[in-house]
Amino acid sequence: MSRAAKGAGRRTPPVVIAAFVLPAFALFAVVLLYPMLSALAYSLFEWGGGTKLVGFNWFDNFVVLFTERPFTTQLPNALFNNLVVFVGTLLLQNTIGLFLAVQLNRFERARRLFQVLYTTPYLVSPLVVGYLWTLLLAPSFGPVNAVLRAVGLDALALPWLGDPALALPTLVLVSVWQWIGFPVLLYGAGLAGISPELHEAAKIDGATGLRQFWHITLPLLVPVIGTVSILTYIGSMESFALPYALGGVSGSPAGATDMLSLLFFRTSFQSGAPNALGVSSALATVMFVLVLAGALLGRRLFARQEAKIS
Amino acid sequence: MTAVLSEPAALDDRAAPTARRLPGRAFWWQAVVVLALCGYAAVSVIPLVTMILNSFRSHLAIATEPWPWPVDPTLQNYVNAWTKASFSTYTINSLVVTIASVALSTVVALPAAYAIARWRFRGREFVEALFISGLFIPFMLAILPMFHLMDALRLIDNPLSLVLVYAANGIPFSIFVFAAFFRHLPAELEEAAMIDGAGPVRSFLSVSVPLVRPAIATVVVFRFVPIWNDFLTPLVLLRSPEKFTLGVGLSKFFGEYQTDWASLFAGLVIATVPLLVLFIVATRQIITGITAGIGK
Structure with missing residues (x-):
C-alpha cells in the first residue's frame, strides 16, 4: 500500500x-536574473541620455572609467577607502571580537546575555547607525566630545567626521561597532564546537592558557575566521548606507569617506552625463569582479591554511 | 546513575584546591577580563541608550547638557517627527512594503521549494541551481537594469516596484531554507494524506506547509530585516515624499531638520522600534540562524 x-x-x-x-x-x-545578466551587457554599449541605445562600443566604457576625469582621481580614492574599511574592520574584529568571544566562552551563564548585548548594534539599520553617530560625534553638542571634555581629555574632543584625516578611521570604528556582534556570535559557535578534551589534554601536558590559545583554539577557528573575513570583505566592498549617512553622497569631507558604491550611485543617477548608464554599468561590473575575485581568493587562502592544519 | 553523577563532582573536588592555590595573578587576570567584557557591553549599548533617552529630551536640554541625563521626559519630539516630518507616512509605507514583499516571496517560494524537494521532474536540478545562484547576485550590479525594467513597466515611483524587487530578491534564500526543511519531512505523512484521498495540492497545503512553520518563521524574520533596513532601492525607485519608506524618509529628514537634534533622535528611534520588537520576539531564531552550520 x-x-x-x-x-x-x-x-x-x-x-x-x-x-x-x-x-x-x-x-x-x-x-532579478534578467537584470543581473543584462547589467554585464549594458557596460559594453554606449547609451544616449537615459536608456536610449546608441550602439555597441566594446570596452570604451571601461576605458573612460580608467582614463578620464573625474574617475582617474575618484576611482582609486574610493577603492583605497573601501580597502581601508575592510582591513581596519577585519583587524579590529579579529582581535577585539576574537578576544571577547574566547573570554565569553569561559562564562557559561553570562554568555548569552553578553552575546545579545554585543549584537544589538548589528540589529540596527546601517543608515540609523550612521545618523546616530553623526549626532553623537557632532563637535558642539555631541555627547562623545562632551564626555571627553568632562574627563579632562579636551585635546581629544576633535571634529571626528569633519577632519579629512579623521573621518575614515572614524568610519572604520563605527563600522566595527556595528558589526562586532556578528564575529562574536560566529566565533562563539566555533568555540563551542571545540572539544574540551583537547584543552584538558594540553593542560595535563602543562600548556599555559596562551599556548593553548595559539596551538588549539586559533587553528581550529581558522575556518570560522575565513568565513568572517570573506563576509567582511563583501560587506565592506558593498557598504552604501553607512558611508552615505556619515559623509553624504560625495563622501565628505573632501572625498575622505567616498566609497565605490557612492561613486557608482553618483555616476548612475546624479552625473547627468549622456552615457551615464554605460560608464556606471562598467563600474558596477568592476565592483562585481573585485568582490568575486576577493571572495574566491580568500576562500583559496583559507582552504590552504585549513589543509595545512589538518 | 549515581556513579556517573559522582564522577564530575570528584573532578571538581580535585580542581578546586588547584584553583585556590593559584597566585593572585589569575584573579587579577579574571578581573581584567570581566571588566573588559562589561566595558565592551557598555560601548555596544550606551550609544543606543543615548539615542532612546535623547529622543525624550527637549531640544534645549540636549543643547545645554549633551550627556543624556537627567531626562525630563517630553513626547514633543515624537509628535514633531510623527506629524510634521511625516514619519507616520514613512512608517506605514515601510510596513506595507515589507509585509507585502515577505508575504509574496514566501507564498511563491513555498510551492516551488516543495516541488523541488519532493517531486522528480525534468530540469529539477537546473531550476534549483538557478534559484540558489540568486544568493550570490550582487545587488548593486542589478540595480541599474532593475531601474530600467521598472521604468519600462511604468512602475517608477510606485511602491509595487519595491515589492517586486524585494520579493524576487527573497526567493533564493526562501527556497534554500524551505527545500531543506521539506526534505527532512517524513514522506509517510503525505502518503497517508494521499491514501485518504488528498491530491498533491491538498496534501501540500494541509500536511506539509503546517509542518514547516518553524522554517517560515525563520525566513520571515531573516527577510524582514534587510527589507526594512534597505535604503538604496527606494532611493533609486521612488520620487515623491508621500511614497518614501523609512530609510529615504530619514535621509530627507536629516537634510531638512539638521538643527532639530531632538526630533532627529526621535526619528531614529521610530525607524528602529519595529525591528526591536521583532528581535525581542525572535532572538533565538536570529542567533541560531546567524550561527547555523558552525560548530555543533
Whole structure:
C-alpha cells in the first residue's frame, strides 16, 4: 500500500509541477536574473541620455572609467577607502571580537546575555547607525566630545567626521561597532564546537592558557575566521548606507569617506552625463569582479591554511 | 546513575584546591577580563541608550547638557517627527512594503521549494541551481537594469516596484531554507494524506506547509530585516515624499531638520522600534540562524 502511494506521489501531473514552480521562477527570472545578466551587457554599449541605445562600443566604457576625469582621481580614492574599511574592520574584529568571544566562552551563564548585548548594534539599520553617530560625534553638542571634555581629555574632543584625516578611521570604528556582534556570535559557535578534551589534554601536558590559545583554539577557528573575513570583505566592498549617512553622497569631507558604491550611485543617477548608464554599468561590473575575485581568493587562502592544519 | 553523577563532582573536588592555590595573578587576570567584557557591553549599548533617552529630551536640554541625563521626559519630539516630518507616512509605507514583499516571496517560494524537494521532474536540478545562484547576485550590479525594467513597466515611483524587487530578491534564500526543511519531512505523512484521498495540492497545503512553520518563521524574520533596513532601492525607485519608506524618509529628514537634534533622535528611534520588537520576539531564531552550520 505504502509503495503504491509513493509511486502515485512520483507521478505528479506536469501541470501541477508547473503551477508550483512557475510563479517563483517567473518573478525570480524577470526581476532579478534578467537584470543581473543584462547589467554585464549594458557596460559594453554606449547609451544616449537615459536608456536610449546608441550602439555597441566594446570596452570604451571601461576605458573612460580608467582614463578620464573625474574617475582617474575618484576611482582609486574610493577603492583605497573601501580597502581601508575592510582591513581596519577585519583587524579590529579579529582581535577585539576574537578576544571577547574566547573570554565569553569561559562564562557559561553570562554568555548569552553578553552575546545579545554585543549584537544589538548589528540589529540596527546601517543608515540609523550612521545618523546616530553623526549626532553623537557632532563637535558642539555631541555627547562623545562632551564626555571627553568632562574627563579632562579636551585635546581629544576633535571634529571626528569633519577632519579629512579623521573621518575614515572614524568610519572604520563605527563600522566595527556595528558589526562586532556578528564575529562574536560566529566565533562563539566555533568555540563551542571545540572539544574540551583537547584543552584538558594540553593542560595535563602543562600548556599555559596562551599556548593553548595559539596551538588549539586559533587553528581550529581558522575556518570560522575565513568565513568572517570573506563576509567582511563583501560587506565592506558593498557598504552604501553607512558611508552615505556619515559623509553624504560625495563622501565628505573632501572625498575622505567616498566609497565605490557612492561613486557608482553618483555616476548612475546624479552625473547627468549622456552615457551615464554605460560608464556606471562598467563600474558596477568592476565592483562585481573585485568582490568575486576577493571572495574566491580568500576562500583559496583559507582552504590552504585549513589543509595545512589538518 | 549515581556513579556517573559522582564522577564530575570528584573532578571538581580535585580542581578546586588547584584553583585556590593559584597566585593572585589569575584573579587579577579574571578581573581584567570581566571588566573588559562589561566595558565592551557598555560601548555596544550606551550609544543606543543615548539615542532612546535623547529622543525624550527637549531640544534645549540636549543643547545645554549633551550627556543624556537627567531626562525630563517630553513626547514633543515624537509628535514633531510623527506629524510634521511625516514619519507616520514613512512608517506605514515601510510596513506595507515589507509585509507585502515577505508575504509574496514566501507564498511563491513555498510551492516551488516543495516541488523541488519532493517531486522528480525534468530540469529539477537546473531550476534549483538557478534559484540558489540568486544568493550570490550582487545587488548593486542589478540595480541599474532593475531601474530600467521598472521604468519600462511604468512602475517608477510606485511602491509595487519595491515589492517586486524585494520579493524576487527573497526567493533564493526562501527556497534554500524551505527545500531543506521539506526534505527532512517524513514522506509517510503525505502518503497517508494521499491514501485518504488528498491530491498533491491538498496534501501540500494541509500536511506539509503546517509542518514547516518553524522554517517560515525563520525566513520571515531573516527577510524582514534587510527589507526594512534597505535604503538604496527606494532611493533609486521612488520620487515623491508621500511614497518614501523609512530609510529615504530619514535621509530627507536629516537634510531638512539638521538643527532639530531632538526630533532627529526621535526619528531614529521610530525607524528602529519595529525591528526591536521583532528581535525581542525572535532572538533565538536570529542567533541560531546567524550561527547555523558552525560548530555543533
